[in-house]
Amino acid sequence: MAIKLESKIPDGPVEQAWDKHRFDMKLVNPANKRKYSVIVVGSGLAGGAASATLAELGYNVSCFCYQDSPRRAHSIAAQGGINAAKNYQNDGDSIHRLFYDTVKGGDYRAREANVHRLAQISVNIIDQAVAMGVPFAREYGGTLANRSFGGAQVSRTFYARGQTGQQLLLGAYQALERQIGLGKVKMYPRHEMLDLIVIDGRARGIVTRDMVTGKVASHVADAVVLGTGGYGNVFYLSTNAKGCNVTSIWRAYKKGAALANPCYTQIHPTCIPVSGDHQSKLTLMSESLRNDGRIWVPLKKGDTRRPDQIPEAERDYYLERKYPRFGNLVPRDVASRNAKQVCDEGRGVGETGLGVYLDFADAIKRLTEGGVRERYGNLFDMYERITDENPYKVPMRIFPAIHYTMGGTWVDYNLMSTLPGLHVIGEANFSDHGANRLGASALMQGLADGYFILPYTIGDYLARTKLDKITPDHPECKKVEAEVNGQTKKLLGIGGKRTVDSFHRELGKLLWEKCGMARNKAGLTEAIEKIPSIREEFWQNVKVLGGGEELNQSLEKAGRVADFLEFGELMCRDALHREESCGGHFREEYQTPEGEALRNDDDFAYVAAWEYAGEGKAPILNKEALEFHAVHLTQRSYK
Amino acid sequence: MNIKLHVWRQKNGADAGKIVDYDAPDISPDMSFLEMLDVVNERLITKGEDPIAFDHDCREGICGMCGMMINGTPHGPRKATTACQLHMRSFKDGDEIWIEPWRASAFPVVKDLVVNRGAFDRIIAAGGFVSVPAGSPPDGNAIPVPKMNADLAMDAAACIGCGACVAACPNGSAMLFTSAKVAHLARLPQGQPERDTRALRMVNQMDAEGFGGCTNVGECEAACPKEITLENIALMNRDYIKATAVYRKERAGGD
Numbered sequence: 049m050a051i052k053l054e055s056k057i058p059d060g061p062v063e064q065a066w067d068k069h070r071f072d073m074k075l076v077n078p079a080n081k082r083k084y085s086v087i088v089v090g091s092g093l094a095g096g097a098a099s100a101t102l103a104e105l106g107y108n109v110s111c112f113c114y115q116d117s118p119r120r121a122h123s124i125a126a127q128g129g130i131n132a133a134k135n136y137q138n139d140g141d142s143i144h145r146l147f148y149d150t151v152k153g154g155d156y157r158a159r160e161a162n163v164h165r166l167a168q169i170s171v172n173i174i175d176q177a178v179a180m181g182v183p184f185a186r187e188y189g190g191t192l193a194n195r196s197f198g199g200a201q202v203s204r205t206f207y208a209r210g211q212t213g214q215q216l217l218l219g220a221y222q223a224l225e226r227q228i229g230l231g232k233v234k235m236y237p238r239h240e241m242l243d244l245i246v247i248d249g250r251a252r253g254i255v256t257r258d259m260v261t262g263k264v265a266s267h268v269a270d271a272v273v274l275g276t277g278g279y280g281n282v283f284y285l286s287t288n289a290k291g292c293n294v295t296s297i298w299r300a301y302k303k304g305a306a307l308a309n310p311c312y313t314q315i316h317p318t319c320i321p322v323s324g325d326h327q328s329k330l331t332l333m334s335e336s337l338r339n340d341g342r343i344w345v346p347l348k349k350g351d352t353r354r355p356d357q358i359p360e361a362e363r364d365y366y367l368e369r370k371y372p373r374f375g376n377l378v379p380r381d382v383a384s385r386n387a388k389q390v391c392d393e394g395r396g397v398g399e400t401g402l403g404v405y406l407d408f409a410d411a412i413k414r415l416t417e418g419g420v421r422e423r424y425g426n427l428f429d430m431y432e433r434i435t436d437e438n439p440y441k442v443p444m445r446i447f448p449a450i451h452y453t454m455g456g457t458w459v460d461y462n463l464m465s466t467l468p469g470l471h472v473i474g475e476a477n478f479s480d481h482g483a484n485r486l487g488a489s490a491l492m493q494g495l496a497d498g499y500f501i502l503p504y505t506i507g508d509y510l511a512r513t514k515l516d517k518i519t520p521d522h523p524e525c526k527k528v529e530a531e532v533n534g535q536t537k538k539l540l541g542i543g544g545k546r547t548v549d550s551f552h553r554e555l556g557k558l559l560w561e562k563c564g565m566a567r568n569k570a571g572l573t574e575a576i577e578k579i580p581s582i583r584e585e586f587w588q589n590v591k592v593l594g595g596g597e598e599l600n601q602s603l604e605k606a607g608r609v610a611d612f613l614e615f616g617e618l619m620c621r622d623a624l625h626r627e628e629s630c631g632g633h634f635r636e637e638y639q640t641p642e643g644e645a646l647r648n649d650d651d652f653a654y655v656a657a658w659e660y661a662g663e664g665k666a667p668i669l670n671k672e673a674l675e676f677h678a679v680h681l682t683q684r685s686y687k
Numbered sequence: 688m689n690i691k692l693h694v695w696r697q698k699n700g701a702d703a704g705k706i707v708d709y710d711a712p713d714i715s716p717d718m719s720f721l722e723m724l725d726v727v728n729e730r731l732i733t734k735g736e737d738p739i740a741f742d743h744d745c746r747e748g749i750c751g752m753c754g755m756m757i758n759g760t761p762h763g764p765r766k767a768t769t770a771c772q773l774h775m776r777s778f779k780d781g782d783e784i785w786i787e788p789w790r791a792s793a794f795p796v797v798k799d800l801v802v803n804r805g806a807f808d809r810i811i812a813a814g815g816f817v818s819v820p821a822g823s824p825p826d827g828n829a830i831p832v833p834k835m836n837a838d839l840a841m842d843a844a845a846c847i848g849c850g851a852c853v854a855a856c857p858n859g860s861a862m863l864f865t866s867a868k869v870a871h872l873a874r875l876p877q878g879q880p881e882r883d884t885r886a887l888r889m890v891n892q893m894d895a896e897g898f899g900g901c902t903n904v905g906e907c908e909a910a911c912p913k914e915i916t917l918e919n920i921a922l923m924n925r926d927y928i929k930a931t932a933v934y935r936k937e938r939a940g941g942d
Contacts, residue, residue: 097821104820116742117808119848120750136828172823179824181817181877183840190831208841214749215844222816229812237805260797289744323717328725329746430748433765433772434719499821547732549725593737598699599798601740602732 051306051659053672055159056460062147062164062678069461073504074511081106084510085269087254089241089296091118091224093217093491094474095275097498100223103232105503110267111224112236112256114291114604119221122277122289123494126213127334127427128197129205130177130491132170137194141202143167149200150489151679153379154454154482155631155647157312157655160676161461162479166489169496174206176499180219184208196339196377197487205488210334210426216491220498236267240604241296242532244272244303244470247524250515251303251470255528257536259604262597264532266525268518271469271506274300275498278453278475280313282612282619283564284556286450287319287332293608294615297457297476305465306657306670308458308478310615311623314485314632315565316451317383320434321403330449331434333406333427335487338376338383340411340420341444343367345404349394355405355443366390374686381484381632381645382686384448388565389643391447398445407443448565452490454481454632455622458657458672462505463497466657469513471506473497478655483631536596539606544589548605551586555579555609555616563620568636572624576617583613618658618667625669628652640683649681688714688780692727694739695787697796704796706785716776720763721746721753723775740799748772748912751847754854755800756787761851761910769849769912789854793861793897804850806896807864813892814885815868817877830876840874843867845913852907852915858899863907865893866923867915873926883930890927 058065058072076084084107088099091113099111113121133146147167151158178184178192184206185193194203208215227233238259245253245266253268279294280286301307318333344365346358366386368375376383387404390396397403412420417440421428428439435445457465457472459479464471474494481489562575586609594600629638629645630652638646655672690711697704711727718726721743728738744752748769755770757763763773778784786800794802832840844867852863869886872878878885901920908917 101821115744115750115752116804117848119808119811120744120752122745122750125745125747125749134827174827175824176819176821178827178830179817179819179877181840181872181875183837183844183871183875184827185841186832186834186837188834190833191828208844211749211845214847215841218844222811223821225808225812226816226818228808235808237808287747289750290746291744324715326715326718326722326726328719328722331747429767430772433748433768433774436774436776503821545733547729549729591732593732593735599740599801602738 051466051670053458053466053657053670054460055672056462057159057161058461062161065161066165066168070504073508076507076511078106082108084108085110086271086273086506087267087269088112088273088275089254090121090275090277090474090476091221092121092123092275092277092474093220093494094498095273096121096217096220096224097495098273098275098473098502099233100220100227101499101503102506103227109227109233110236110269111233112239112241112254114238114240114259116237118224118235118237119218121217122292123217123491124214125289126491127210127332128336129195129207129212129488130173130216131197131204131488132174132206132492133167133204134171134174136192137203139202141204145202146170146204148679150480150486151482152684153484153486155484155645155684156482156649156653156676156681157309157630157674158480158482159674160678164678165501166480166493166496169500170492172500173492173495177216177219180223182208182215182219195336197336200486207336210336210424213491216495220495242607243299243528245525245528246303246467247518247522248516250468252518253520253525255525255532257532260599262595262600264529266520266529268520268522268525270510270515271471273471273473273502273506274457274476275473276476278456279615280450280453282556282616283450283559284552285322285327285330285560287316287330290329293611295608295611297472298611298615300457300465300467300470302660303467304660305467305470305472306458306659307456307618308655308657309455309622310619310658311563311626311633312454312483312631313450314380314452314454315384315448317380317387317448318406318446319449320431321398321400321445321447331430332449332451333431333444333446335380337406337424337427340415340423341376341406341408342410343376343404343406345390345395345397351395355397355407364390364395371686378686379484379486381634384565385634387448403445403447405443406446408439409443412440452485454478454483454485458655462508463502464505464509469509471502473502483633535607536603539590539592539603539610540596542588542590542592544591546589547591548602548609551582551590552605552609552612555582555613559616559619563623566634566636567623569624572620575620576624579613579617579620586610586613621667622656622658626652626656645684688716688775688778690714690723690778691783693783693785696739696799699798700795714775716774718775719746719771720757720773720775721771740801742801743771746771749847751849754789754849754851756789756854758785761789761854762912767912767914789850791853791859791898793859794850794853802850804848806898807848807850807861809896810861810865810889810892811868814881814888817872818881832875836874840871843874843915843919844871846915847913849912851910851912853898855906855910856899857904857906858902860901860907861893861896861898862901862920862923863911863915863917865889866919869923869926870919873922882926883933886923886926887930887934890923
């Protein structure tokens with residue numbers, strides 16, 4: 049039976065929706081907050097900020113992360129910055145403009161009301177972070193510095209060198225540690241959530257494995273929050289940390305939390321190209337580099353001359369040529385597709401031919417080498433460490449890579465999934481970026497959810513809901529624990545011949561080819577046929593050594609890959625069903641004569657929320673129609 | 688490249704542990720150090736041997752999760768570079784490489800190269816923050832910060848909490864780590880109200896965790912992948928001394 053998708057968007061104009069909603073929400077009185085407990089899985093910008101804030105409000109929080117410390121969540125790797133509609137630069141920015149840019153940048157596949165709320169809250173986030181001591185870049189007069197970022201014509205991005213994610217995460221982490229010190233948060237590092245506990249139709253807890261001792265245990269609470277990040281590692285090679293996985297939202301999906309728009313994956317245009325089969329991950333070079341670097345390839349096919357041997361007239365600065373208004377600052381999806389296109393034409397550079405130049409020669413002339421070092425020094429150093437080439441002398445080589453996933457658990461305006469009591473925040477949910485995320489918007493969304501949205505909406509849920517007292521010896525907890533132990537035993541008992549990584553690589557390669565930067569019906573159909581056979585072989589032939597009751601990194605990976613092998617199929621199904629191109633989802637059959645993404649608003653202006661129908665059954669598609677009142681749908685153009 | 692590895696293997700905290708030798712043939716100079724270990728592990732698994740456990744996550748030098756002694760140096764031979772960003776081109780064909788976990792009594796070994804760095808979190812929990820709950824702070828530009836101070840704060844805040852400083856120090860001291868946070872917040876106006884208690888509490892917690900004292904050896908600064916400087920330790924010492932004069936020691940854990 050199809051679930052009912054109630055977006056709970058407040059009535060009336062979007063500009064007033066959040067203020068109205070905040071007033072309409074029920075409150076939990078301060079003395080009662082300490083009677084409630086909340087589980088938060090993940091300690092990144094969303095999970096860390098939510099844990100700290102809920103504890104500040106008085107709730108009892110348990111926070112879980114798979115790393116050895118909450119400070120290591122992958123939000124830490126975000127480089128470029130965080131957007132806020134402060135208009136500090138007096139260049140015409142406003143909440144409405146950030147809202148408009150984000151809806152347009154997402155190719156009109158996000159919810160208007162959510163995006164407006166995000167733009168409104170963006171200004172509070174900067175204030176909050178500054179007050180917490182986040183060392184943002186400053187001008188000589190002591191005010192906050194800004195830069196422009198891909199897809200925007202105003203300078204609204206706040207940054208801390210090339211380490212903005214690190215500094216914002218450490219801000220949230222320090223707030224979280226403060227609450228841990230005060231005893232309001234119980235932290236569980238090196239714990240992995242392996243399943244969700246649902247009792248009487250509500251999410252009431254999780255089953256975790258202690259990654260050091262192997263102990264499987266239930267934790268129960270009045271509400272569960274997942275802030276577990278994106279699923280980019282389904283492609284094996286991505287810019288995500290090695291441990292990033294889909295397990296929490298996949299297990300939640302199987303327990304009734306619909307998964308929305310899984311095919312919306314973002315390919316980041318500026319990553320360091322692959323160097324060989326040993327490659328374990330891809331490294332991003334911040335998109336802020338496109339502010340000063342110029343992207344080009346040789347005009348001629350198969351031109352193997354060194355870049356400094358290619359005269360100006362024989363270079364093709366293809367983004368500047370095709371998009372004179374935005375130039376090198378076009379949004380990520382547009383920049384990525386164009387890079388693929390020139391490489392497909394045989395004009396790619398580097399040994400593999402899968403790369404384009406990002407050239408700073410002009411910037412160095414304009415700003416001097418010292419000026420460029422001031423802005424991008426750490427990125428240039430990182431590039432040199434990885435490639436052994438000096439980007440002050442030789443143009444960088446870059447190529448697109450999987451970076452962010454806009455899809456995720458479907459949530460309503462209150463960030464609650466279709467499973468009551470289960471809230472999903474940050475990259476793990478689907479809500480605010482539509483089919484493509486603009487640069488410097490991920491940090492904004494994670495912190496908006498964690499500091500300023502969930503702490504209110506979860507109170508409304510708790511105030512309106514009557515919950516029975518539950519303990520970890522509830523029969524349902526014991527049942528789920530037994531299932532988790534069963535899977536561990538099964539994985540350890542297969543005793544096959546292939547390593548976990550070999551299956552992960554095989555799946556990733558297939559998805560990159562068939563469901564990556566460009567997709568088509570034949571390729572997706574083929575992938576949907578092939579994935580079940582990889583999955584079948586995995587369960588018969590994987591080799592996981594060691595035991596369950598110790599630190600066992602192969603076992604951890606095996607569990608995650610098992611879920612990727614199921615999730616990957618759903619991603620392809622979603623990509624196949626969406627017969628249009630939008631944002632990061634580019635279907636070759638649907639493009640304009642110039643090769644741009646061609647949306648089909650008549651048939652596909654909806655959120656595709658997939659519902660689990662049971663083992664071996666095709667998932668059920670539910671649709672949430674997207675309505676646009678404040679923004680008019682247009683063909684996105686950056687020319 | 689063909690490499691010979693000598694790797695610390697230890698089943699768990701109770702096991703005595705020992706160095707085990709492995710041959711690592713056909714290693715590409717373009718591999719990162721951790722990718723080399725991945726390849727070695729894939730071969731071990733195929734042979735039915737337990738792979739080498741090591742911590743890692745982002746593999747781009749920012750999460751601070753990876754860390755191991757490589758030929759006696761934290762994170763290996765390349766300056767200002769974490770193990771995950773070190774590449775095999777830093778070694779020669781035929782090299783022998785000794786790989787061990789961080790060695791410090793405050794960082795007990797969990798398995799092989801994996802150690803428990805929970806003490807670092809507890810030092811931050813003791814005072815490494817500004818007590819400002821989410822709510823209604825003043826406008827960001829209402830708190831001007833001179834650019835130089837913001838830059839110095841950022842230099843200190845760049846610490847990734849990997850623990851290389853502790854592993855490098857003959858005293859197993861966590862002064863560089865602790866002082867980086869003290870200095871980051873002491874350089875900013877936002878950090879002033881709690882400046883004294885922060886220094887007191889963090890230093891007290893550092894001592895309680897069993898880290899040694901600083902004797903100005905300077906190995907920590909040399910080993911730090913983020914080039915955190917000894918200057919921060921000097922600042923922390925000043926703050927600490929000043930704080931002990933203002934606050935009686937017994938109040939350190941109080942309000």
